[in-house]
Amino acid sequence: MACRTFFTIFCIFATHLLFAQTSKRPLVHADYDRWQSVRSEKISDDGQWIAYQIDPQEGDGMLHVSRAGKTQSAGGPARPSYSFQRGYQAQFTPDSKFLVAKLKAPLADTRKAKLKKKKADEMPKDSLLVLNLATGAATKLPNLKSFTFGKEGGTWLAILQDANVPKLLTEARATPKKDTLTPTQPASTTAATASSARKGKKLKGDDLILLNLADGTRKSFRNVSNVVISDNGRTIFYSKEVSDSLRKSAAVVPGVYRFDTDKQAEVLVDTNSRMKQYKGLVVDKAGQQLAWMASADSTGADVRVFSLYYKPLQAPVAAKGKRTRPVSSETRVLADTVSKALPKGWSANEFREPKFSDDGTRLYFSTAPIPPRARKDTLTPDDEKVKMDVWSWTDNRLQPMQQRRLKEEKERGFLTVCDLAPGSPTYGKVTLLANREVPTVTFDPKANARYLLGLSDLPYQVQASWDPGHTDLYLIDTQTGEKKKIANDLMASNIKLSPLGQYAIWFDERDSLWRAWSVPAGKRLDLTRGLPAKFFDEEHDTPNLPGSYGTAGWTKDDRYVWLYDRYDIWQIDPTGQQKPVNLTKGWGRKNRVRLRVADLDESRESRTQGFSEEQSIDPSKELYLTGFWEDDKHTGILKGTAPAKGDIALSTVASSNHRYFGLNKAKNASTITYYRGNFQEPINLYVTDTTFQAPVQLTRANPQQDSIRWGSVELVKWIGTNGVQLEGLLYKPEGFDPAKKYPMLVYYYERNTETLNDYRAPAPSRSTINIPYCISNGYLVFVPDIIYTTGQPGPNAYDCIVPGVLSLINRGFVDRERIGLQGQSWGGYQTAYIVTRTNMFRAAMAGAPVANMTSAYGGIRWETGIVRQFQYEKTQSRIGGTLWDKPMNYIENSPLFFANRVQTPLLMMHNDADGAVPWYQGIEMFTALRRLNKPVWMLVYNGEGHNLTQRHNAKDLSIRMYQFFDHYLKDGPVPVWMKEGRTAVEKDRGEMKYEIGDN
Numbered sequence: 001m002a003c004r005t006f007f008t009i010f011c012i013f014a015t016h017l018l019f020a021q022t023s024k025r026p027l028v029h030a031d032y033d034r035w036q037s038v039r040s041e042k043i044s045d046d047g048q049w050i051a052y053q054i055d056p057q058e059g060d061g062m063l064h065v066s067r068a069g070k071t072q073s074a075g076g077p078a079r080p081s082y083s084f085q086r087g088y089q090a091q092f093t094p095d096s097k098f099l100v101a102k103l104k105a106p107l108a109d110t111r112k113a114k115l116k117k118k119k120a121d122e123m124p125k126d127s128l129l130v131l132n133l134a135t136g137a138a139t140k141l142p143n144l145k146s147f148t149f150g151k152e153g154g155t156w157l158a159i160l161q162d163a164n165v166p167k168l169l170t171e172a173r174a175t176p177k178k179d180t181l182t183p184t185q186p187a188s189t190t191a192a193t194a195s196s197a198r199k200g201k202k203l204k205g206d207d208l209i210l211l212n213l214a215d216g217t218r219k220s221f222r223n224v225s226n227v228v229i230s231d232n233g234r235t236i237f238y239s240k241e242v243s244d245s246l247r248k249s250a251a252v253v254p255g256v257y258r259f260d261t262d263k264q265a266e267v268l269v270d271t272n273s274r275m276k277q278y279k280g281l282v283v284d285k286a287g288q289q290l291a292w293m294a295s296a297d298s299t300g301a302d303v304r305v306f307s308l309y310y311k312p313l314q315a316p317v318a319a320k321g322k323r324t325r326p327v328s329s330e331t332r333v334l335a336d337t338v339s340k341a342l343p344k345g346w347s348a349n350e351f352r353e354p355k356f357s358d359d360g361t362r363l364y365f366s367t368a369p370i371p372p373r374a375r376k377d378t379l380t381p382d383d384e385k386v387k388m389d390v391w392s393w394t395d396n397r398l399q400p401m402q403q404r405r406l407k408e409e410k411e412r413g414f415l416t417v418c419d420l421a422p423g424s425p426t427y428g429k430v431t432l433l434a435n436r437e438v439p440t441v442t443f444d445p446k447a448n449a450r451y452l453l454g455l456s457d458l459p460y461q462v463q464a465s466w467d468p469g470h471t472d473l474y475l476i477d478t479q480t481g482e483k484k485k486i487a488n489d490l491m492a493s494n495i496k497l498s499p500l501g502q503y504a505i506w507f508d509e510r511d512s513l514w515r516a517w518s519v520p521a522g523k524r525l526d527l528t529r530g531l532p533a534k535f536f537d538e539e540h541d542t543p544n545l546p547g548s549y550g551t552a553g554w555t556k557d558d559r560y561v562w563l564y565d566r567y568d569i570w571q572i573d574p575t576g577q578q579k580p581v582n583l584t585k586g587w588g589r590k591n592r593v594r595l596r597v598a599d600l601d602e603s604r605e606s607r608t609q610g611f612s613e614e615q616s617i618d619p620s621k622e623l624y625l626t627g628f629w630e631d632d633k634h635t636g637i638l639k640g641t642a643p644a645k646g647d648i649a650l651s652t653v654a655s656s657n658h659r660y661f662g663l664n665k666a667k668n669a670s671t672i673t674y675y676r677g678n679f680q681e682p683i684n685l686y687v688t689d690t691t692f693q694a695p696v697q698l699t700r701a702n703p704q705q706d707s708i709r710w711g712s713v714e715l716v717k718w719i720g721t722n723g724v725q726l727e728g729l730l731y732k733p734e735g736f737d738p739a740k741k742y743p744m745l746v747y748y749y750e751r752n753t754e755t756l757n758d759y760r761a762p763a764p765s766r767s768t769i770n771i772p773y774c775i776s777n778g779y780l781v782f783v784p785d786i787i788y789t790t791g792q793p794g795p796n797a798y799d800c801i802v803p804g805v806l807s808l809i810n811r812g813f814v815d816r817e818r819i820g821l822q823g824q825s826w827g828g829y830q831t832a833y834i835v836t837r838t839n840m841f842r843a844a845m846a847g848a849p850v851a852n853m854t855s856a857y858g859g860i861r862w863e864t865g866i867v868r869q870f871q872y873e874k875t876q877s878r879i880g881g882t883l884w885d886k887p888m889n890y891i892e893n894s895p896l897f898f899a900n901r902v903q904t905p906l907l908m909m910h911n912d913a914d915g916a917v918p919w920y921q922g923i924e925m926f927t928a929l930r931r932l933n934k935p936v937w938m939l940v941y942n943g944e945g946h947n948l949t950q951r952h953n954a955k956d957l958s959i960r961m962y963q964f965f966d967h968y969l970k971d972g973p974v975p976v977w978m979k980e981g982r983t984a985v986e987k988d989r990g991e992m993k994y995e996i997g998d999n
Contacts, residue, residue, distance in 0.1 A: 024709045024734070027762050027776040029958055031708070033058040035761050036701045038675070038685050040088065041662075043068070044096035047669025049133055051090040051099055052685055054701060057763060058951060060107050063087020065099055065131065066698055068671045068687050077684070077697040082136060084129055094153050094233070097134065098213050102144060103127040121164060128159055130213070145206055152285075154233010155214040156261055161207040163222065204241045210259060219264060223252055225278050230287030234261060235313075237269065237290055239278035256281065256292055258313075270311060270331045279306065280365075284356040288313050289420065291334075291354045291363055302374045307336035308348035308365055310418065334418050334430055335367055341430035342416075345369050349413030357445045361421035362478075364443055366413030367432065396461040401865030415441040415452075417478055431481045438474050438483055442497070446615075449501020451519050452476045454483060466869040466882075469544075471495075473504065475519065486517045486524070493547045499616045502558040503574055509545035512536040514563055516574050527572045531580055533565040539751075541788045543873065543880035552597040555643075556616045567594055571643070583648045584640075594628040595638070595650075600665035600672065619644040622690075624663060627655070633715065633756035635660045637674070637692065653692035659683075659757045665690075673698075677759040679713045679731075702761075709734045711775035715756055718807035720787070721799035727753045728784035728804055733775045738811070743818035743969040744780040745769055746805060746841075748797070749827040751785040764954035765961060766947040767824035767847040767909065773962070778970070782808060786830075790880040794833035794893040801830075802838060818842055818969040821904075822961075825917060825946065826876055828908075829895075832925060835906060836898035843968035845907040845961055848917040848946055850877075851925035852896040856918065857883050863915025863945065899928040905935040907964045909957060911944040937964075937978065959994055 034056050041052040050068055055061030064080035090101035105124030113123050128141040145160040205223035212218070227238040236259040242252045255271030256278070275294040282291050290311045297304040311331045333339070335348040352366035377385065389399045397405070414434040419426045434441040438454040453475065460470035473487035473495065492506040504517040505527075514527040514535060528535055540546035552562035552569055563570045567588030571581045588595040597617070623640035636655030640648035654660060654674075662675040670689040677683030682702040688695035716730045729752060733742070747769055762772045771781050784804040788796045809816045819840065823831040824847035831846040850856045859868050872879045872890070879889050891897050906929065910922025922938055929936040939960060941953045948954045966972035977993035986993065 024707055026709050026778070027773045029764070029955060031704075031762055032764050032955070032958075034704065035763065036682075037761065038683060038699045038701050040090070041664060041673050041685055042090055042092060043664060043666040043671055043673060044092040044099075044133075045094060045667040045669070046096040047666035047671030048096060049092060049099070050671075050673060050685075050687060050698065051092070051101070052699065053088055053090075054699060055088075057761075058107075060086045060104070061088070063090055063101055063129075064699075065090075065133070066687075077700040080698075082131060082138075084131075084138070087129060091149075093149060093155075093157075093213065094151065095155075097132070099129075099131040099133060100147060100149065100157060101129045101131075102147075103129050103140065121162075125162055125165060130157065130211070141209065143207075148227065148229055150229050150233020151231045152233070153231075154229065154261075155212055156229065156233060156236060156259075157211045157213055158227045158229055158236060158238075159209040159211060160224065160227060161209065163205065163207045204243050208238055210236060212261075217264065219259065219266075221257075221266070223254075226281035226292070228281050228283045230283050231285040232287060235259075235283065235287035236261065237281060237283055239281050239292060241276065241278060254278075256290070256309075256311075269313075270309065277304070277306075279350055280308075280353045282354045282356060284360040285358055286360060289356060289360055289363075291356070291365070293348050293350055293354070295350070303371055304350060305337065305370055306348045306350045308334045308354065310334050310363065332428070334363070335365065335416065337370065339430065342367055342432060343369070349411075351411040352413045355445055357448055359448060361419070361424075361448055363418045363420055364445070365416055365418070367416045368413045371410070396458070398465065398860070398865060398867060400860045400862065404863070404865035412439070414439065415443065417443075419479070426479060429479075431478060433476050433478065433481055438472075438476070441476055444497070444499065444501075447499055447501055449497065449519075450478055451501055452478060453495070453497045453504050455495065460489070464870070465867045466873055468870050468874070469509075473506070473517075475504065475517070491545055494550055496551075498554050498558045498561070500558045503561075505551070505561060507535070507548035509536075509547060512546065512548075514548070514572070516561075518574065525574055525576070527561070527574060528563065528570075528580070531570070533568070533570065533582070535563060535565050538566050542875050542878055543790045544875055553615060553617045555619050560619075562597070562617065564596065565589075567592065569595060569597065569648075581647070583643055584650065585647050587650055588627075592630040594630065595625050596627075598624040598626050598637070598663045600624055600663055617643075623648060625650070626660065626663070627652070628754070629655075632657075633754055634658065635757065637663065639692070654695070657757055659759070678757040679759060680710060681759065682761075683759045709776045710772065712736070713756060715753060716782075716804075716808070718804050720803050722796075724787055724800075726785055726787065726800055726804060728782060729753055729756055730808065731771050731775045731781040731783070733778055733780070736813075738813045740813060741815040742778065742780045742813055743820075744782055744805075744808070744814050745774055745820045745822055745965065745969075746782045746784070746801065747771070747822050747827070748784055748786060748801060748830065749823060749825070751787075752783045753785050764951060765958045766949070766954050767957075768827070769822050769845075769961070770958070773958075777962075779965075780808075780814060788878050790878055791886065791889045792893065793878045794830065794837075794895075796878075797830040798834055798837050801834065802840070805840070816840070820844060820965050820969050822846075822965075824848060824909075828917075832895040832906075833893065835904040836895050836901045839903040841904050843905050843907070843965060845909075845964065846925075847909045848914055849895070849908065849910070849921065849925060850917055851894065851921050851928075853877070853879070853890040853894045854883060854887075855924070856921055857890065859918045859920075861916055862918070896924055896928055899925065899934075900932055902929060902932070902934050905968060906937075907961065908936070908938040909941070910938060911941045911946070911948070913943050914946050916946040956992070963994070 036054050036056050039053050043050050048068055051065045053061055053063055063084045065082040066080045086104040087101045090099055092099055104126055109124045126144045128144045128147055130139040141159060143162040143165045145162050147159045149157045205225045208221040208224035208227055210219040223240045223242050224238045225241045229236050239256050240252060240254050242254050253271050254275060256269040258267045258269050260267055274296045276298050277295045278292055280293040290313060293306040293308050295304050295306045309331055312329055337347050346367050346369050349366035349368040354363055354365040356363055391399050416432050419429045438456045441452055441454045443452050455471050455473060457471045469491050471490050472485055473490055475484045475486055491509045495506040497504055502519050506515055508515050513529055516525045516527055518525055535548055536546040549564035549566060554561050560571045560573055563572060568582055568584040568586060571583050584595055620642050622642055625638045625640060627636045627638050634657045637653050637660050638650050639653050640650050658676045658678045660674055660676050664673045672689060673685055673687050675683050676686055684701055685698045686695045687698055711731055711733045713729055713731045716728050718726055720726045760771050763770055774781050784801050786797050786800045808814045819842060821831045821841050821844040828846040828849035831844050832849040832851055835844050856868055857872050861868055871877050873881060879886055883890055908922050910919055912919050926936055926938045941948060944953060963975045967974050973996040976995050982993050
């Protein structure tokens with residue numbers, strides 16, 4: 001009886017397993033939209049709350065807010081405490097009591113408005129979400145443009161709403177149930193503005209709501225163009241702009257205002273009846289200094305001249321023991337057309353926002369020459385006006401590059417500084433730091449070094465067309481503006497200033513040395529000469545100079561700089577007083593593990609245009625590092641003892657066949673989040689603490705994958721034709737049977753084996769095959785690495801790819817009659833080349849291939865305006881010489897010259913707005929094969945660039961590419977578009993021709 005019972009249970013269990021296996025289905029194109037990604041995680045400063053988004057590829061996403069590690073469900077991920085549809089860009093307030101986020105307009109509403117051809121200002125608007133984390137009460141405000149609050153403190157939230165939305169948004173109540181929708185618009189401050197709104201006239205400025213999160217108090221103001229809050233949150237400033245009718249009626253006074261948070265009253269800071277526009281309002285961290293730009297020109301003026309204003313809100317305090325001379329609290333003009341510190345005809349540049357240094361002793365801003373007002377020809381019809389470019393050999397930059405950089409050049413500004421240090425003998429002095437000869441000067445608002453770093457490539461702009469990367473390096477004196485050249489004609493990378501400005505450091509690519517300039521000593525230093533380590537890229541295989549592995553940063557007080565070699569971390573004393581130290585004691589090289597310092601500082605501001613920040617490493621604290629194990633490609637997280645105590649003793653706290661990345665730590669707590677995933681496991685967010693014990697999985701993205709036929713990936717090795725040991729990735733379908741024969745697709749682009757443990761989401765193709773889709777539908781996918789020498793990029797690809805394919809055929813599970821090739825761009829070129837060398841592939845798809853290197857050599861990369869010569873001589877194309885020096889290399893590596901050898905059906909995609917590989921390259925290959933009566937198709941997506949950006953086009957490419965491969969590699973039916981083409985008339989009628997024809 002017991003045996004019978006066991007047998008019955010076994011049968012039920014076996015049947016269940018069989019059903020579970022057979023119930024899985026392959027991926028279809030309709031699956032792409034719902035595939036999710038976890039992103040944009042934020043941790044509250046106290047470490048108690050974590051916010052993150054789970055967004056589908058297309059559709060409305062979800063913002064989740066979870067308690068850190070306290071809501072884990074049995075056998076699954078933690079359950080979020082709160083969830084909000086379409087939430088994004090969430091931020092926690094500094095006191096960790098509230099979360100503020102944006103809510104996107106529903107996608108369905110946006111699509112509906114597009115169908116009705118609504119104008120941009122008529123499209124559905126975002127809303128604001130304010131969540132009380134203690135009570136769960138959620139407040140929403142419609143028509144959001146932006147919000148801001150103090151980075152370090154305060155309880156006031158400033159919200160800008162679109163003042164010109166005709167109707168208020170209404171939306172369903174979101175979870176949790178304690179939502180309150182507050183549709184009330186800000187009360188008009190004047191009868192005139194209310195009247196304008198009723199008449200449908202477009203108002204100037206936006207509506208400002210100031211919300212006190214502590215007690216719910218609200219204040220509302222109209223016609224607001226800028227709003228800023230000091231970092232401590234105690235002071236709020238905003239500017240007002242008004243229409244001429246309001247200006248004449250004196251209903252609203254234009255100018256800059258302060259909101260007194262104690263008295264909850266509006267205070268006029270400054271006004272000027274002439275000013276029509278205000279921009280760039282900034283306040284220092286302490287809320288004691290204010291700057292802004294204003295112009296008397298209207299928005300529609302051809303040339304707008306802005307002046308920069310500065311106002312101290314209280315007298316500056318001198319350092320202890322120093323006198324401070326009286327400083328006027330009156331508003332000052334720092335930069336305008338008559339400023340003596342600026343060249344004649346210069347003024348403030350409106351396109352770069354001013355920035356106070358963190359200690360408030362400097363104001364950095366941008367100035368520029370005022371362009372001449374346009375002379376409009378009103379006597380010549382447009383169709384009779386001459387439209388012509390002059391290309392001159394004397395031009396520093398080619399005309400196409402000038403056109404691509406037209407906006408940048410028209411908006412170009414030059415860094416300028418005003419000394420605001422109390423007690424400084426140069427207090428109030430304005431100094432021009434950058435100029436036309438040295439246009440690029442970077443600064444760090446956290447440090448006030450006397451000298452800044454300037455770069456200029458002006459002397460080398462002509463030769464940059466074929467030999468890019470040359471630059472001169474300058475030290476800029478912030479007190480005088482004097483420029484001292486410290487390096488001439490550098491070929492360098494990682495050029496930066498140390499945090500305190502005592503050293504300029506760079507990697508000199510000509511001799512593979514790290515060098516520095518000592519500002520105090522005024523001399524150059526060779527930091528790595530003679531060290532038993534390689535600081536250049538050991539795997540570099542292009543004809544140009546190799547770059548470095550980068551820096552981890554500087555320790556406090558600019559004492560040491562930490563440099564990476566391929567595996568380890570070196571500590572260098574720039575003074576030379578102490579010998580260089582391998583901090584990781586060679587553990588990385590011995591174990592072939594690439595060690596890199598993990599940046600856990602969530603409070604670090606992202607680098608923005610105009611300044612850069614270089615943070616200091618605290619050697620008294622424990623380190624967290626990421627590791628990449630080269631032999632089997634897995635990753636992990638390591639912990640190191642404090643470097644100040646001696647060499648770093650390493651321990652691995654997380655390591656597995658996954659990709660670990662995105663470490664993030666709470667500002668004032670031990671809470672840490674990170675992402676983990678691999679090919680079979682979708683990327684999810686985890687939370688732990690600094691011990692990395694008992695991590696909690698916060699998310700479970702893409703549960704639908706459990707019902708999909710997925711697959712696996714393994715690392716494979718073989719010997720190339722050139723005798724080199726090679727590696728690649730082999731992706732296999734779920735339930736792979738080595739006794740069966742499978743069709744196989746081969747995809748490549750440089751080297752990819754490091755992505756062994758990367759998750760690959762199903763998605764419509766922008767240009768390449770989607771590996772999960774392919775293996776889910778019964779293909780093997782082989783991704784070989786390619787190693788190059790100079791001058792033979794085509795043969796190099798053949799010597800790596802073909803032996804790899806043959807090695808897999810020899811293993812018995814590849815159907816040698818059903819193998820396809822696919823590559824895009826550089827991979828597209830190699831596809832086109834390989835089918836001229838062998839007929840072993842049944843079908844091939846080449847995206848944006850270079851067919852003729854001789855014609856491509858002198859062409860333009862239209863997305864940048866740069867001539868393509870450098871690419872062939874120095875970088876990816878790897879010819880290593882000019883067309884006239886190595887003509888046979890260009891010809892022998894060009895598929896076009898051997899098109900008559902092609903026997904493989906070829907599908908190409910080459911779009912008519914491709915800015916990287918000229919469209920005519922695809923045309924040359926297509927017309928050659930067409931004349932030779934070879935089966936060839938070319939898909940051209942109108943207005944698209946090198947890779948598809950519009951999702952509907954990517955979906956179309958996916959359908960056609962897999963129909964092509966399925967036909968040739970699986971004996972699938974031929975679709976009508978392949979059999980008959982698609983005429984211009986059929987395109988005009990919207991006929992897609994996906995359907996299957998008579999076969």
